[in-house]
Amino acid sequence: QKEVEQDPGPLSVPEGAIVSLNCTYSNSAFQYFMWYRQYSRKGPELLMYTYSSGNKEDGRFTAQVDKSSKYISLFIRDSQPSDSATYLCAMSLGGSNYKLTFGKGTLLTVNP
Amino acid sequence: EAQVTQNPRYLITVTGKKLTVTCSQNMNHEYMSWYRQDPGLGLRQIYYSMNVEVTDKGDVPEGYKVSRKEKRNFPLILESPSPNQTSLYFCASRRDRAGANVLTFGAGSRLTVL
Numbered sequence: 525q526k527e528v529e530q531d532p533g534p535l536s537v538p539e540g541a542i543v544s545l546n547c548t549y550s551n552s553a554f555q556y557f558m559w560y561r562q563y564s565r566k567g568p569e570l571l572m573y574t575y576s577s578g579n580k581e582d583g584r585f586t587a588q589v590d591k592s593s594k595y596i597s598l599f600i601r602d603s604q605p606s607d608s609a610t611y612l613c614a615m616s617l618g619g620s621n622y623k624l625t626f627g628k629g630t631l632l633t634v635n636p
Numbered sequence: 637e638a639q640v641t642q643n644p645r646y647l648i649t650v651t652g653k654k655l656t657v658t659c660s661q662n663m664n665h666e667y668m669s670w671y672r673q674d675p676g677l678g679l680r681q682i683y684y685s686m687n688v689e690v691t692d693k694g695d696v697p698e699g700y701k702v703s704r705k706e707k708r709n710f711p712l713i714l715e716s717p718s719p720n721q722t723s724l725y726f727c728a729s730r731r732d733r734a735g736a737n738v739l740t741f742g743a744g745s746r747l748t749v750l
Contacts, residue, residue, distance in 0.1 A: 532676075556737060567640075567726050567741030568679070612679065616737040622667050622686070622730055623694075624737055628678035 527551055530613055530627030539636050543600040547613035547627045550594065554625075555618040557589050559598045562610045562629065571611075572598070575618075603634045638663045642727050642742035649717055650750050657712040657745045659727030667730035668710040669694070669739070670702065672723040679726070685710055717749040 530547045537543055545559075556575055560568035574580045577591045586599040596615075600607055613627040640661045649655055661668065669684040671694075681694030685704040699721055701713040710729075714721060724746050728739040 530678075558738065565744070567728075567743050568739075569741065570738050573738060618737065622669075622684070622737045623681065624739060626679040628676065 528613065528615060528625050528627045531630055532628050534631040534633060536633045536635060537603055539603060539605060539634055541603050541634070543603050543607070543632060543634075545598040545600075545611050545613075545630050545632070547596050548594055549596070549615055549625075551615075551617075551625075552591070552594065553617055554615040556616045557587070557596050558614040558616075558624070559585075559587055560612040560614060560626075562612060564609075568612055605634050605636050608633045638740070640727055640729055640740055640742035642725070642745045644745060645743065646746050648748045648750065651718055652716050655714050655717060655747075657714075657725055657727075657747070659710045659712065659742060660708050661710075661727075661729040661740070662708065663729060663731065663740070664707065665729035665731060665740075666707065668704070669728050669730070670700070670710070670712050671726045671728065672696065673726060673744075674723050682712070682725075714747075717747075719749050721747065722749045723747060 528549045558573040559571040561571045562568040572587045577589045580587045584601045588597045610629040610631045612629045614624045643658045666687045670682040671679045673679050680696045683702040685691045727742040
């Protein structure tokens with residue numbers, strides 16, 4: 525079983541739709557959970573991060589972590605064409621362990 | 637502007653011809669890392685450096701070398717490139733966000749080895 529699993533998509537939605545992106549993981553020691561967004565021909569950029577379980581909201585974006593199920597989600601409300609990108613989940617143990625383990629990414633297209 | 641700068645952005649080379657991809661950050665970060673990104677495989681760590689003169693292998697170090705003589709620079713060296721090293725390479729440095737290991741990435745270097 526891979527350490528982090530992410531559906532690669534592609535996912536195509538109409539403008540204004542609610543988008544749900546998900547990752548599962550196998551290492552219960554992960555403490556920090558991040559979502560990166562990567563536009564075509566660009567480097568990944570941090571969208572949101574959360575510590576342990578719970579929800580975090582930032583504008584149209586909500587990140588959820590369920591450590592009991594080893595499952596994390598990113599919700600995008602009122603999706604816009606500018607949200608079209610690849611979304612990568614990433615996780616780390618925290619503390620002095622700086623390594624990030626990434627999912628393979630989900631390609632999202634929001635159609636006007 | 638705080639950033640990670642990689643050069644070259646695009647490179648086509650031939651098997652066996654040594655090359656270096658440079659990486660520089662202006663944020664005074666101690667931790668830096670190199671990743672490669674391949675379709676279907678995602679981002680995989682090649683090497684990382686906790687500080688000057690401290691480097692260590694990541695998940696896919698074979699065929700690569702790194703050095704960290706200055707805090708701001710972390711070059712990736714391919715001594716004898718092979719076609720399986722054709723990939724998109726990213727350099728990143730770490731900023732501490734309340735304990736989270738958040739990476740700032742460069743724009744990427746697309747390497748083709750013929």
